Amino acid sequence: MEDEAARETIAELLRAREEERALRLEAEGLAEALLLFTEPGTFAETLARIVEVVAQRLGAAAGLLIAFPEGADGEVIAATDPALSTTAWQSGPAFTRALAGRPVVSFDVTQLAEWQRQPEAVLTRYGSALHAPLQAGGLQALLVLAHPARAFFSARHVSLVRRLLPAAAQALARARxxxxxxxxxxxxxxxxxxxxxxxxxxxxxxxxxxxxxxxxxxxxxxxxxxxxxxxxxxxxxxxxxxxxxxxxxxxxxxxxxxxxxxxxxxxxxxxxxxxxxxxxxxxxxxxxxxxxxxxxxxxxxxxxxxxxxxxxxxxxxxxxxxxxxxxxxx
CATH class of the missing domain: 3.30.750.24 (STAS domain)
Incomplete structure (x- = not known):
């Protein structure tokens, strides 16, 4: 019984140490991302850097930023994947919810009307996506992070993107x-x-x-x-x-x-x-x-x-x- 209790204690300590390490790494990654946001550059350069940095920090395979001028369809203004830079997007229920201020996670992009209109090559490359609003400097846009695996994005990813985007908006306003x-x-x-x-x-x-x-x-x-x-x-x-x-x-x-x-x-x-x-x-x-x-x-x-x-x-x-x-x- 004593050996069993000792093993359980050791296992619990190991878990706590791993949780502490994950917490520290996450905080360091967040801090590094914030520093990258503040680097000097034009508005367009800052846009591209934000998409790239956020995609990296969240482990996404690709990221793109879709601007939605009032009364018009979406226009891709930054993308880490060239295949996504030429895509056309129309706002649907998921995009409308995200643009209103609430990040939307899709475990299977083929179930979203906005993604169903995309070419087959895009749908076979990506399985899940996270959509979050980004508004700054007169820009109303949607940040989309994509991953080949279905159900990749979780509540932790939503929490991270919520903490990164206010700083990204400040960096864009400063560049503008x-x-x-x-x-x-x-x-x-x-x-x-x-x-x-x-x-x-x-x-x-x-x-x-x-x-x-x-x-x-x-x-x-x-x-x-x-x-x-x-x-x-x-x-x-x-x-x-x-x-x-x-x-x-x-x-x-x-x-x-x-x-x-x-x-x-x-x-x-x-x-x-x-x-x-x-x-x-x-x-x-x-x-x-x-x-x-x-x-x-x-x-x-x-x-x-x-x-x-x-x-x-x-x-x-x-x-x-x-x-x-x-x-x-x-």
Whole structure:
């Protein structure tokens, strides 16, 4: 009896270890996907990258993005499989439900009216699909992930795609704002300077809001990828929004990811210290991740102050996640 109990205990421990490893890998994969979303690029490049990254993270064999202009049939605007890039799609019951905001899983695509209209070569290549809405920057589209096996997609896949798409929408809105800003700058040479400068300033404000998104990468864990120049105005805006997000999500930890910064001025370090102090006053931990050599030098120079000793730093975002995930700490 004692041997049997020992074997059961060992089996339970092994299962717990595997569950912990799966949880950590999933969180790391999610964090890496979010970082890829924030890479610079045009709106079209960002679209293609989002489809590819989401398909990879969910283990799908292919992904495509179908745009649905008002009153028109769907148009494929990005696809990882060339065979899908030339397909035509009409909205049916499943697409209508998904576009309304509810991801739809099909265990057998041949049972959906939208897929039944596709060529035989497509139907023989794919068995199941996951359909999820993606709306950003004036775009109303449907992200479709496909796999050869029937019944491949599960509730876990739906949960993952629900967590990835808000960050994808932010990345698309940021790319759209950057393109509009570039066009506005060109038009400024041809039109009244005062009018165009006002437009550019509004778009810069929109870009500032999008360039430091606040993402929930795990339950009660927030991440802020920092891109571009950090100034007083952007930092004040971040602090205001971050404190609201901490209260709303009851976050126990905030990761400020500075991977996208090659260097950080002393003034920027002081601004981040203010943000970290405010977050800690709400009872949440605040750490810095993605510390590069130049940023580390700046921190070393500033750490003579007592307040900097309370800031925990990590080389990579994944390292911070490993430490902050409850299962990893156990």
């Amino acid at each position: 704002a950057e393109e509009e800003l570039a066009r506005a700058r060109e038009l400024a040479h041809e039109r009244e300077i005062t009018e165009k400068l006002t437009l550019i300033e509004h778009q810069r404000a929109a870009m500032r809001a999008l360039s430091m998104p606040i993402l929930q990468v795990w339950s009660r864990i927030l991440c802020v990828p920092v891109i571009g120049l950090v100034d007083e105005e952007r930092c004040a805006d971040l602090m205001e929004k971050l404190l609201v997000a901490v209260r709303a999500t009851r976050a126990r930890a905030v990761i400020i990811d500075v991977t996208g910064l090659d260097r950080m001025e002393a003034s920027a370090l002081a601004l981040f210290l203010r943000v970290a102090t405010a977050v800690r006053l709400l009872g949440s931990a605040c750490v810095l991740a993605g510390i590069g050599p130049e940023v580390a030098r700046g921190l070393a120079q500033e750490q003579e102050g007592e307040e900097w000793r309370a800031i925990v730093t990590y080389r990579r975002l994944q390292d911070a996640l490993r430490q902050l995930l409850p299962s990893a700490r156990k």
